[in-house]
Amino acid sequence: MAITPTRRTLLQVAAAGTAVAALPIGVREVAHPPAASAAEAPGMDKVVTSVCEMCTVRCPILVRVRDGKVVRIEGNPKEKSTQGAICARGNAGISLLEDPDRVRTPLIRVGKRGEGKFRKASWEEAYRYIADRLTVIRGSYGPQALGVGRRPSAGDVFLLTFAKAFGTPNIFSHESSCPLGRNVAMDVTLGTSGVAIDYSKVDYLLSFGRNHMETLAVPQAQGIVAGLARGARLVYLDPRRTPTSTAATTWLQPLPGTDLAFALAMLQVMVAEELYDHDFVTRYTHGFEQLAAAVLEYTPEWAATKTGIPAATIRDVARDFGGARPRAVADFGWFSSSYLNDFQLRRAILALNALVGNLEVPGGLFLVKGLKGYGTELGDWKKPKLPAVTAERVDGAGVPGRFPLVPIKDGLCQALPESVLTGKPYALKAYIAHRFDPLAAIPDQPRMIEALNKLDLLVSVDVYMSDTGAYADVILPECTYLERTDPVMEASGLAPKIRLRQQAVPPQGDARPSWRIYKELAGATGLGDYFAYKDIDEIVAAQLAPLGLTAAELEKSGQWTPPDAKPTYLRKTDPTAPVKLKTPSGKIELFSEELAKLGFEPALRYMAPPEPPKGTFRMIQGKCAVHTNSATQNIPVLHELRPSNELWIHPVPAGRLGIKDGDGVIVRVGKLEQRGVAKVTGDILEGTVFTYHGWGRVSPGLSRVKGKGIGFNALMPVITDPLSGSLVMRETFVEVSKS
Amino acid sequence: MSTATKTDVRHQYALVVDTNKCIGCEACSVACRVENEVPDGHWRSRIVPPTSGGSKVPMKWSCMHCADAPCVQVCPTKATYRRPDGIVVIEAAKCVGCKYCIVACPYGARYFDEKAGLPDKCDLCVDRLDAGLEPACVQTCVGRALALADLAAPNDEAAARIRSGEARPLHPELGTKPSVYYVVGK
Numbered sequence: 053m054a055i056t057p058t059r060r061t062l063l064q065v066a067a068a069g070t071a072v073a074a075l076p077i078g079v080r081e082v083a084h085p086p087a088a089s090a091a092e093a094p095g096m097d098k099v100v101t102s103v104c105e106m107c108t109v110r111c112p113i114l115v116r117v118r119d120g121k122v123v124r125i126e127g128n129p130k131e132k133s134t135q136g137a138i139c140a141r142g143n144a145g146i147s148l149l150e151d152p153d154r155v156r157t158p159l160i161r162v163g164k165r166g167e168g169k170f171r172k173a174s175w176e177e178a179y180r181y182i183a184d185r186l187t188v189i190r191g192s193y194g195p196q197a198l199g200v201g202r203r204p205s206a207g208d209v210f211l212l213t214f215a216k217a218f219g220t221p222n223i224f225s226h227e228s229s230c231p232l233g234r235n236v237a238m239d240v241t242l243g244t245s246g247v248a249i250d251y252s253k254v255d256y257l258l259s260f261g262r263n264h265m266e267t268l269a270v271p272q273a274q275g276i277v278a279g280l281a282r283g284a285r286l287v288y289l290d291p292r293r294t295p296t297s298t299a300a301t302t303w304l305q306p307l308p309g310t311d312l313a314f315a316l317a318m319l320q321v322m323v324a325e326e327l328y329d330h331d332f333v334t335r336y337t338h339g340f341e342q343l344a345a346a347v348l349e350y351t352p353e354w355a356a357t358k359t360g361i362p363a364a365t366i367r368d369v370a371r372d373f374g375g376a377r378p379r380a381v382a383d384f385g386w387f388s389s390s391y392l393n394d395f396q397l398r399r400a401i402l403a404l405n406a407l408v409g410n411l412e413v414p415g416g417l418f419l420v421k422g423l424k425g426y427g428t429e430l431g432d433w434k435k436p437k438l439p440a441v442t443a444e445r446v447d448g449a450g451v452p453g454r455f456p457l458v459p460i461k462d463g464l465c466q467a468l469p470e471s472v473l474t475g476k477p478y479a480l481k482a483y484i485a486h487r488f489d490p491l492a493a494i495p496d497q498p499r500m501i502e503a504l505n506k507l508d509l510l511v512s513v514d515v516y517m518s519d520t521g522a523y524a525d526v527i528l529p530e531c532t533y534l535e536r537t538d539p540v541m542e543a544s545g546l547a548p549k550i551r552l553r554q555q556a557v558p559p560q561g562d563a564r565p566s567w568r569i570y571k572e573l574a575g576a577t578g579l580g581d582y583f584a585y586k587d588i589d590e591i592v593a594a595q596l597a598p599l600g601l602t603a604a605e606l607e608k609s610g611q612w613t614p615p616d617a618k619p620t621y622l623r624k625t626d627p628t629a630p631v632k633l634k635t636p637s638g639k640i641e642l643f644s645e646e647l648a649k650l651g652f653e654p655a656l657r658y659m660a661p662p663e664p665p666k667g668t669f670r671m672i673q674g675k676c677a678v679h680t681n682s683a684t685q686n687i688p689v690l691h692e693l694r695p696s697n698e699l700w701i702h703p704v705p706a707g708r709l710g711i712k713d714g715d716g717v718i719v720r721v722g723k724l725e726q727r728g729v730a731k732v733t734g735d736i737l738e739g740t741v742f743t744y745h746g747w748g749r750v751s752p753g754l755s756r757v758k759g760k761g762i763g764f765n766a767l768m769p770v771i772t773d774p775l776s777g778s779l780v781m782r783e784t785f786v787e788v789s790k791s
Numbered sequence: 792m793s794t795a796t797k798t799d800v801r802h803q804y805a806l807v808v809d810t811n812k813c814i815g816c817e818a819c820s821v822a823c824r825v826e827n828e829v830p831d832g833h834w835r836s837r838i839v840p841p842t843s844g845g846s847k848v849p850m851k852w853s854c855m856h857c858a859d860a861p862c863v864q865v866c867p868t869k870a871t872y873r874r875p876d877g878i879v880v881i882e883a884a885k886c887v888g889c890k891y892c893i894v895a896c897p898y899g900a901r902y903f904d905e906k907a908g909l910p911d912k913c914d915l916c917v918d919r920l921d922a923g924l925e926p927a928c929v930q931t932c933v934g935r936a937l938a939l940a941d942l943a944a945p946n947d948e949a950a951a952r953i954r955s956g957e958a959r960p961l962h963p964e965l966g967t968k969p970s971v972y973y974v975v976g977k
Contacts, residue, residue: 273814
């Protein structure tokens with residue numbers, strides 16, 4: 053492993069002959085801080101290969117440690133897709149690690165819910181507190197009265213095992229507040245959501261609001277930038293100027309919610325002008341005839357009246373896109389909890405890709421080639437068979453007649469208040485939120501607060517006292533990703549790949565890793581048999597055993613691909629090669645009998661977004677590059693970069709309302725309001741206002757960010773797509789006034 | 792990349808910022824901040840974002856390492872000077888904290904570290920350079936928009952972009968001969 057010296061230990065390393073022989077020992081050009089030279093103290097550097105967790109992308113990193121402290125985090129230069137880069141958040145991991153606001157000891161609530169008043173407790177007392185209440189709840193209501201919610205992560209297996217051992221089916225992820233609509237559309241159309249884009253080789257990338265340069269996944273952004281540098285085109289649709297519109301070769305500003313009209317019109321042109329791959333369509337798709345019939349009426353002239361984009365432009369984009377086949381890709385996006393037509397939009401985007409025949413060729417879409425396809429799998433620790441769960445889920449995920457298409461590993465996280473407050477189909481009485489903040493993430497904050505208040509037991513497992521944490525009975529401090537080793541994670545792409553997140557420094561205070569938290573909580577709850585491992589090392593060893601790989605080998609590089617596995621495009625050399633898809637037809641389903649059977653629209657169909665009532669604005673949200681959802685706004689360095697959000701409003705309506713740049717504004721939906729500051733800018737459409745997501749926080753434990761900015765989620769009602777189960781978070785209209 | 796020391800005149804460093812590749816993500820800002828232990832509230836390097844009324848592209852903004860640097864000229868104790876390899880540095884032991892340099896810098900690239908009682912700014916991560924490493928901002932750049940150029944090296948790609956005029960300094964009319972060069976326009 054390459055040792056990367058820190059600036060403070062250069063002399064040591066140089067003396068050891070590793071880096072440079074001719075360093076002028078003792079000469080420092082810039083003595084800053086002045087005491088730094090005195091700090092050239094003993095203590096060997098170590099560099100730990102690990103995996104970032106500042107967002108969900110999980111970039112490989114090198115963590116430099118000296119005297120038990122993390123001094124720098126860099127990207128692992130061995131990873132080709134990032135080349136040693138990490139984003140602002142990844143660079144700021146140390147600021148999270150050292151944040152005084154972190155919860156470092158278990159806390160038991162002493163004040164009212166939401167007051168944030170807690171007393172310190174031992175882990176034993178905290179476990180006993182939770183276990184006693186869970187036992188009572190199970191006795192009175194059955195195990196299904198427990199719900200658990202989490203951000204999917206390498207370590208969530210412990211929470212999931214605990215929930216399954218306890219006997220509840222009510223397991224939720226945050227996905228229904230983010231990519232669920234897209235995932236379900238992919239499941240229906242391609243038979244899997246394990247599909248990725250070969251960004252760096254794409255010649256023509258069409259993005260329907262996927263803001264690659266700001267809602268940042270480093271490998272994606274880097275691939276696209278490299279593509280642009282060699283002459284690739286990026287056509288980007290967004291009502292707002294973003295870093296992606298700056299990078300794009302063409303930026304189009306459609307009216308919010310009308311991207312579907314644009315996509316359908318492109319399909320219409322491509323079918324009418326035969327700008328598609330006939331052989332591919334015949335061989336690999338199902339339902340082209342129905343698609344052709346469905347899009348017949350969706351002409352560019354029609355779409356122009358919906359989107360506000362000229363018909364000629366739409367036609368040009370369709371022709372260019374079709375002409376660039378097969379290295380043309382329409383990005384299926386990420387966040388897709390925007391409009392009721394989002395599922396249709398994602399289906400239409402997947403159809404665009406199908407028409408250019410880009411599946412499994414360089415510069416197209418590819419199926420993720422995981423370990424399983426390579427004939428092996430990660431092992432697991434030994435545990436008894438988990439009990440059969442018979443109770444139905446509260447949210448109807450996977451249930452015929454309710455949300456049959458929603459994966460039960462995700463469910464509908466927005467179902468919590470409905471269940472608790474109406475008792476339909478029955479009431480959840482206990483909830484464990486693991487690195488997940490329903491109060492910040494899910495719309496209708498007042499109703500969520502009412503529900504949290506009504507729970508018999510609310511536990512938050514987190515690094516901070518989140519908004520939800522402020523309402524919890526118990527907060528269990530999980531240590532950060534720099535202080536723990538996680539189970540081996542798959543990070544496969546064109547070839548199978550695994551990665552290991554390794555502990556770089558000991559946990560601060562009394563924080564603990566989740567493998568330990570749930571093992572110990574299970575012990576206190578009488579479920580210890582399911583966690584019969586000694587420690588994380590034993591788990592990692594069990595995982596690696598089937599691969600014939602030792603932990604020591606994986607620790608060195610931090611990631612591993614089977615030695616004889618090569619990046620694979622199934623259709624690179626033979627465009628007729630078989631591609632197995634797990635759809636009913638075994639093909640890309642442009643028309644879905646399965647949807648029809650379930651009572652949903654089987655064909656592509658336009659659904660208009662609602663029109664804003666007079667005097668209101670369409671309200672859209674987005675993510676900025678220096679924060680992740682609602683998780684990082686309080687981290688000192690990142691908070692300094694962007695401490696609050698603003699309401700973007702166009703100069704014309706701002707002038708009408710007497711709002712000047714920097715003025716205080718009130719944003720209202722019905723009786724609910726949020727206050728913030730106006731940013732008067734031509735970078736947004738006239739009838740639309742915008743804020744970054746993640747502000748309007750209520751937890752007293754978030755000392756920097758509490759009370760800052762606009763929390764639009766708090767104002768929105770819960771609207772759920774009856775098909776995908778996804779939240780719909782862009783169909784709420786707001787009134788804006790000067791405060 | 793080859794190594795450099797204080798007395799090394801074999802190198803002539805400059806920074807090339809390709810704004811076509813910069814996505815404005817501020818990874819460089821934070822890498823710099825952590826690498827150089829910059830105190831709370833201060834930054835050696837930031838990104839000025841594009842807006843409809845302002846710059847069309849994101850602009851990385853930090854010390855320009857000028858050949859005719861006003862900060863060097865006004866420094867009463869010669870604490871600020873330009874190394875033979877082109878890096879403008881501050882020798883803390885000689886600095887009296889008068890702040891003339893902060894006022895003199897036309898690019899507003901310096902800040903005052905109240906705790907240390909000293910001005911500070913980008914030094915192109917001299918410690919890293921001396922150890923044969925790229926500056927932290929270059930190393931972490933997501934778009935690979937930043938490149939350390941060595942104008943003394945004949946085959947240096949980034950230096951070639953400066954020589955050809957493709958990469959140009961910001962506000963050359965100020966006459967300070969900056970060593971940070973920007974590629975603007977596709």
